[in-house]
Every structure is written in structure tokens, then in C-alpha cells.
Amino acid sequence: MITTNVNNYEQENYKNTVPHLEPEVWERVNRLHIRKIISEFAHELLLTPELQSKEGDWGVYTLPISDTAITYHFRAQVLSLDHWHIETTSIEKYEEGKKVPLDSLSFIIEVKDIVGINEDILPLYMEEINSTLCGRAYVYSQKKTTSEDLVHADYQDIEHAMIEGHPCFVANNGRIGFDLVDYKKYVPEAAAPFSLLWVAGHKDNTGFTTVKGVDYEQIMSSELSEETRTAFETILHNKGVKSSDYFFIPIHPWQWHNKLAMIFAPDIANKKLVLLGYSEDKYRPQQSIRTFFNISNPTKHYVKTALSILNMGFMRGLPPSYMITTPPINDWVSEIVTNDAYLEKKGFTILRETATVGYTNTYYYNAGKDTDYNRMLSSLWRESPMTKxxxxxxxxxxxxxxxxxxxxxxxxxxxxxxxxxxxxxxxxxxxxxxxxxxxxxxxxxxxxxxxxxxxxxxxxxxxxxxxxxxxxxxxxxxxxxxxxxxxxxxxxxxxxxxxxxxxxxxxxxxxxxxxxxxxxxxxxxxxxxxxxxxxxxxxxxxxxxxxxxxxxxxxxxxxxxxxxxxxxxxxxxxxxxxxxxxxxxxxxxxxxxxxxxxxxxxxxxxxxx
The missing domain is CATH 1.10.510.40 (Transferase(Phosphotransferase); domain 1)
Incomplete structure (x- = not known):
């Protein structure tokens, strides 16, 4: 028997990290995912299934993998817009005439030359595929909510029951950077409430911008209790600095522990950036994994923060330059939408991003403006839809x-x-x-x-x-x-x-x-x-x-x-x-x-x- 000296918290995390990775679940998510790969790659003309016979509206297709003894067989209808409706249970893989199990990662390796995946990209793309499969397996093994349950469910219960991600992308739930413990704490399908961390950014490095009619004091008063603001200001006072020289910034806890505490170390040491602590409100992540809904006070703003994980083609940062322009753009669009009689008749509206804050790390900014290192510390506040x-x-x-x-x-x-x-x-x-x-x-x-x-x-x-x-x-x-x-x-x-x-x-x-x-x-x-x-x-x-x-x-x-x-x-x-x-x-x-x-x-x- 293996024994360890880890504490109870670590023991609990160790035991509960991978209960979703079981053969039956894994086989099912791979079958569904291969269905999606074939459908979307065929839609984009990356793969060309070959019609063998017709059965009414359905066709029997094969997909031979060139230069190998591998062939996939399935039944499908090709719907409008070249959309492949593949019968999930019909998909079979044969290698040298023998039926073998379906496996998404093997499929990607098999077709890499056909679809043109560069060798430099392939390993990371496979990791994104693997993470997408793990997420689906987690939902299938842990979530008990059915579609029948969702018919009368509330907004957030529906939000956290979603499985698919973006319907077009094959690798649509990468979240590269999260470990399994992070996954259970921070992904939308886990629906775990958590508090946001707050830091103070010196005004020499920090920009704060709002829509018309809103200012910094209004945002802080609406988002932080008087008790919490006093506690944060006391921390700054005890460090020998003036709170009036800083803007308060909400951040994702993962971002602090994994990125900011190290990459922004000089600014922290020089009191340009000061850790303040957690606020009392609890949030849940939305399908957009860096956007958070306030479950303690649902009419309060959404908060969106930079989150330096790789997900579906982008490192999910927020550039400070975009934070400066976001409120004016929201003002401009909102004025058009609000004053348009046709849109008013249809009830169409937007959620304004009412305030933004962005911190510039001068070291990395001077080294090159257009990098992910310059998108690590920004946040915005967006109106809650509950007010609509x-x-x-x-x-x-x-x-x-x-x-x-x-x-x-x-x-x-x-x-x-x-x-x-x-x-x-x-x-x-x-x-x-x-x-x-x-x-x-x-x-x-x-x-x-x-x-x-x-x-x-x-x-x-x-x-x-x-x-x-x-x-x-x-x-x-x-x-x-x-x-x-x-x-x-x-x-x-x-x-x-x-x-x-x-x-x-x-x-x-x-x-x-x-x-x-x-x-x-x-x-x-x-x-x-x-x-x-x-x-x-x-x-x-x-x-x-x-x-x-x-x-x-x-x-x-x-x-x-x-x-x-x-x-x-x-x-x-x-x-x-x-x-x-x-x-x-x-x-x-x-x-x-x-x-x-x-x-x-x-x-x-x-x-x-």
C-alpha cells in the first residue's frame, strides 16, 4: 500500500480527481467527438467521405485514411449548408479489415497530413482535444440534470448545464493551464461558487474608464461593501501608501497564483501592485469562462477578468488598450440601440460594459506591445441581465x-x-x-x-x-x-x-x-x-x-x-x-x-x- 505524508486536503483532492475517467464514459465521449470531427472537417472540405450506397435520405459512407489500412464507416444525411448529420451508433473503424475501438486522438494523428496540421501545432492541438474529451466525460459522469429538468430551470442552472461549447470547433474546451483541481473550482460545468481576489494598481500604471454618467466611486460602492473597502484601504495605509493613488481591480484567483504573483513580482515589490484580498460576494463562471455572475447579488454587475489559459484559439487575456476603448464603444452602440424605434419595438437590447480597468506591466510593454504578457491584468464590469x-x-x-x-x-x-x-x-x-x-x-x-x-x-x-x-x-x-x-x-x-x-x-x-x-x-x-x-x-x-x-x-x-x-x-x-x-x-x-x-x-x- 502506498502511504504519503500529505495533508487531508491534498488527500481528498488526490482521491477525487479522475472518477469520470472510466472506460464506458470514455468510449462514449470519443464516439460523439469523432462524429463531430468528421462532420465539421467534411463541412470545411478538409475530409471527403465517399458515398457507397443510398438508403432513402441516408447514405452509407466510408472514409479511407490514405496510406494506411484504416477506414471509417458510417451512415449520414448531408443537410443544407453541407451539414453532415451522422448517425452516432453507425460509426465504425476498421484496421486491416478488423473492427477496432474509436479514439479521437488516434483519429487526429491519422488525418494530420490530410487536413494539414503542422507538426509544431499538433501536440498542443491534441492536448486541447484531450481536454475537451475530459470535460465532456466529467459532465457525463457527474451531472444528473436532464433536458426535462431544464425546461423550468432558472438562468444559472441552465448556464451550468451546457455541454457542447462552440458548435463549430472540434477543440472547443481546451482550458490549457488549469489542472484537475482548478477544473473543479473554476469551470462553468462544475458550478462551484468562489470569491474574486482584488488588487490595487497604482495610477501610474493603471487606467480606469467608464461609460457616461458613471464614475469610479459609483462602481466601487456598488461592487464592494463599505466594510471591505475600509479593510482594503487599511492594507494600503499599513504599507505606507495612499489609497487615492490606486485603482482597485478584481482578478481571478488562478491568475494571481499562476501568473501575476511571479510575472509582476517587481511591481509587487515596488508597491505598484498590492494584493488586497477577497471580497465577500460569491460568483460562478459563465460559459465564457472568464466572465462571472454574482450569485450573492444577482443584480450586481457581471465581472470579466483576464485569464491566461489557452482556450479555443486564444490566450484569454484582456489588453489594457481595449479597456480604454470599451466604454466609449458601449456608449456609442447603446445610444444607437436605445434610440432606434425598430429595435425598441423588437425589444432588442445590449448589456453595457459600464467600466473597465487595465494595468500595464512596463517591463513587458517595453519588450513588445502585442504579446499575451500585456493582457494579463485587466477587468471590466458588465450590466446584469436580471435588470432587464x-x-x-x-x-x-x-x-x-x-x-x-x-x-x-x-x-x-x-x-x-x-x-x-x-x-x-x-x-x-x-x-x-x-x-x-x-x-x-x-x-x-x-x-x-x-x-x-x-x-x-x-x-x-x-x-x-x-x-x-x-x-x-x-x-x-x-x-x-x-x-x-x-x-x-x-x-x-x-x-x-x-x-x-x-x-x-x-x-x-x-x-x-x-x-x-x-x-x-x-x-x-x-x-x-x-x-x-x-x-x-x-x-x-x-x-x-x-x-x-x-x-x-x-x-x-x-x-x-x-x-x-x-x-x-x-x-x-x-x-x-x-x-x-x-x-x-x-x-x-x-x-x-x-x-x-x-x-x-x-x-x-x-x-x-
Whole structure:
């Protein structure tokens, strides 16, 4: 028997780190993940399955791995937008004619030359795949919440029940940097409450910016109790410095212990950066792992902090330069949204990022501005969506519409059934609440958002979407008109884009990256024809166009009814550079394209305009 001298805390962590890693669970998550790899890599034309025979709407396919004796077999339907609906139980792997177990990491190694994974990238990409599998295994072995449970669950219970991550990416839950103990403390699916640490940053190195009508004192008074502020100020006084020379900054505990305490050691030693301690409020991480919801006081701000872990193509830092421009951008977008009669009618709103704080480490800044070391210590405060609710309403992440629980039950059909509406009428209301305002922002205001499932909050009444809330404004909103002047304070939001690619702001972000999966859920779990879904989407677009004939020229320039659309490939981006997929200041410059696909809306062009 192995004996150790570790304390009880370490013993407990040692015993409970890997109970989810069992053969049956591991086999299941690998099968599901290989289904996803084949589907998304085939969608992006990285892999080309070969049709062997047809069985009605289904085909029997093989995927031979060149220069090996390995072949994969499966049944699939190819839905609109080249979406591969693969029957999970049908996937089989044969090596030299013998059936062998499915294994995602082996699959990645087998296809690395076919899909063009560079040897320098491969090991880290495999680690991201492995971490994604571990996360799925944890949920499947630990979580007991079913889709039936979520029909009437509250906002945060739904948030922490989500499994999939971004639907397009194969490696979508990397979180490289967390160990297993960190995982159980800080990932959204673990749903463990924790307190944020606070530090004081000297004003010589720290910038604090707010939206109009808000100042530093208001933020601190709303986020910290008088007792806590006094305790923090006493710490500074005892160090012989003035609290008025500092800004208080909330930070992730992991960030302090793993990055700041060492990399910022000179600043700590010279009292430029002072550790203050924990605040009393408890938070839970959201699907966006560096954003935290205040569960002690739900109407208080979200807090978003820099978190130097590698996750889905980026080190999740926050640059101080972005912190300076975020509040002005939020002011500008908020003024447009608030004063637009059409958006008001649709109930469309945003969560403003009301204040930001960023600390500059001068050593690393002088060594090179554009590095992850210059994104390690920044935070922002975002409005709570709880303040947007009216009587009888509740919140739900839009990611929930794609949720399938560990029993294979999809949430969306259950929500529709509980609402009392049929699927068609429910979808009409959803599209009116979600798609219509995004079309208006794009065509009328030249504003594009990143409206994927995690970034969009649905306001539901009787489980019917009635309004939507857009978040992550400062970092992910873009202005896509090169000819219109912008105020100097918001120049950063301008996205250089050619007229030919401008349409992708709608088509890629909404149709390919979200509706493609929503339609699949409806086909597989609700027996709802995909043609009917796309017809409803076309009806929504047509209605908007008929209501806004003054925008006819823009509708023609960015034609959502075009026969074909350029195919934007997200996994190709990650496979090319999994540490920095996109230059956020010029995202179209680094996009990866792979031909075109047929537009399912084109069949309804005759009724447009």
C-alpha cells in the first residue's frame, strides 16, 4: 500500500480527481467527438467521405485514411449548408479489415497530413482535444440534470448545464493551464461558487474608464461593501501608501497564483501592485469562462477578468488598450440601440460594459506591445441581465437551444412543447426576436455582432422567446462600412472588409455557425423538415426587407438570397494557428475559405423584395 505524508486536503483532492475517467464514459465521449470531427472537417472540405450506397435520405459512407489500412464507416444525411448529420451508433473503424475501438486522438494523428496540421501545432492541438474529451466525460459522469429538468430551470442552472461549447470547433474546451483541481473550482460545468481576489494598481500604471454618467466611486460602492473597502484601504495605509493613488481591480484567483504573483513580482515589490484580498460576494463562471455572475447579488454587475489559459484559439487575456476603448464603444452602440424605434419595438437590447480597468506591466510593454504578457491584468464590469426582466419573464442562454443532455434528449423540442405552440409558430417568434433586430443593425446601422449561442441571452415568457439581449460589446462588435466616418473614440470597432465578404457578417455568424445546428436539432429530434426551417428564415428576411424598402440597395449588395455563399472555415483557422486564430483588429484578413456552398434561402428569392 502506498502511504504519503500529505495533508487531508491534498488527500481528498488526490482521491477525487479522475472518477469520470472510466472506460464506458470514455468510449462514449470519443464516439460523439469523432462524429463531430468528421462532420465539421467534411463541412470545411478538409475530409471527403465517399458515398457507397443510398438508403432513402441516408447514405452509407466510408472514409479511407490514405496510406494506411484504416477506414471509417458510417451512415449520414448531408443537410443544407453541407451539414453532415451522422448517425452516432453507425460509426465504425476498421484496421486491416478488423473492427477496432474509436479514439479521437488516434483519429487526429491519422488525418494530420490530410487536413494539414503542422507538426509544431499538433501536440498542443491534441492536448486541447484531450481536454475537451475530459470535460465532456466529467459532465457525463457527474451531472444528473436532464433536458426535462431544464425546461423550468432558472438562468444559472441552465448556464451550468451546457455541454457542447462552440458548435463549430472540434477543440472547443481546451482550458490549457488549469489542472484537475482548478477544473473543479473554476469551470462553468462544475458550478462551484468562489470569491474574486482584488488588487490595487497604482495610477501610474493603471487606467480606469467608464461609460457616461458613471464614475469610479459609483462602481466601487456598488461592487464592494463599505466594510471591505475600509479593510482594503487599511492594507494600503499599513504599507505606507495612499489609497487615492490606486485603482482597485478584481482578478481571478488562478491568475494571481499562476501568473501575476511571479510575472509582476517587481511591481509587487515596488508597491505598484498590492494584493488586497477577497471580497465577500460569491460568483460562478459563465460559459465564457472568464466572465462571472454574482450569485450573492444577482443584480450586481457581471465581472470579466483576464485569464491566461489557452482556450479555443486564444490566450484569454484582456489588453489594457481595449479597456480604454470599451466604454466609449458601449456608449456609442447603446445610444444607437436605445434610440432606434425598430429595435425598441423588437425589444432588442445590449448589456453595457459600464467600466473597465487595465494595468500595464512596463517591463513587458517595453519588450513588445502585442504579446499575451500585456493582457494579463485587466477587468471590466458588465450590466446584469436580471435588470432587464419584466413580470413573468426568465432568462436563458441561446446555447440552450442546441443542448442535448447525456441521455441524448434535446432541450429545444421540450421547450416548444411546453410553450403550447407548434414548432412553426414558436420558430416564427424566435426568428422575429433574434434575427430581425440583427438584420436591422447590419443593414441600417452597418453594425455586426458576434451573435452565437453563448453571446446571446434569450428573454423567455412561457418558454417562448420574446426579446433578446446581446453581450460582449466592446470586444466583438464591429462597424462594417468603410465609407462612413466614426468618432475617434470608437475607431477601433471599424472592421475593414470588402463588399464581397461583408455578407459573411450575417451569413457565417448566424446561418452557418448557428442555424445550421439548430436546423439539425429540429430534423433529428423533432422530425421537422429542414426546408420548412429555411423557409421561415427566408420569410423573416423578406418581411424585414418589405418593411424597409429604403435599404433596397444594401439588400442587393449583401444578398442573403444569393445562390451560393463563400464558405468560412473556423477549424481551418485553429489548425493553422491555435494560439492566435484571428487578428481581432482585422478579422477578415486572416479568414480561411474553402469554396462555396448552396444557399438554402435561394429557393425563396422569388418572394424577396
Amino acid at each position: 426582466l419584466r413580470s413573468g419573464e426568465k432568462l436563458m442562454t441561446m446555447a440552450a437551444l442546441l443542448h442535448i443532455d447525456k441521455n441524448g434528449t434535446a432541450l429545444l423540442p421540450l421547450l416548444i412543447r411546453d410553450s403550447g405552440l407548434d414548432t412553426t409558430n414558436w420558430l416564427r417568434k424566435y426568428l422575429d426576436a433574434y434575427l430581425s433586430p440583427l438584420l436591422h443593425c447590419f443593414y441600417h446601422h452597418d453594425i455586426r455582432f458576434t451573435p452565437h449561442g453563448e453571446n446571446l441571452i434569450l428573454i423567455m415568457k412561457n418558454n417562448v422567446p420574446v426579446r433578446v439581449i446581446m453581450k460582449d460589446i466592446g470586444e466583438e462588435v464591429g462597424f462594417v462600412n468603410n465609407d462612413v466616418a466614426l468618432p475617434e473614440a470608437v475607431q477601433q470597432m471599424r472592421v475593414p472588409v470588402s463588399k464581397e465578404l461583408k455578407i459573411l457578417s450575417i451569413f457565417t455568424q448566424i446561418f452557418d455557425c448557428y442555424f445550421r445546428f439548430l436546423s439539425h436539432i429540429l430534423v433529428e429530434h423533432d422530425n421537422y423538415p429542414q426546408e420548412k426551417f429555411w423557409e421561415l428564415a427566408a420569410d423573416c428576411i423578406t418581411t424585414y426587407q418589405q418593411e424597409n424598402p429604403q435599404l433596397e440597395k444594401k439588400f442587393e449588395e449583401c444578398d442573403l438570397f444569393a445562390d451560393e455563399i463563400i464558405k468560412t472555415c473556423l477549424n481551418r483557422l485553429q489548425l493553422r494557428n491555435n494560439k492566435k486564430m484571428v487578428d481581432l483588429s482585422d478579422p477578415f484578413k486572416t479568414q480561411q475559405f474553402a469554396g462555396t456552398f448552396k444557399n438554402p434561402l435561394a429557393a425563396y428569392k422569388k418572394v424577396a423584395l
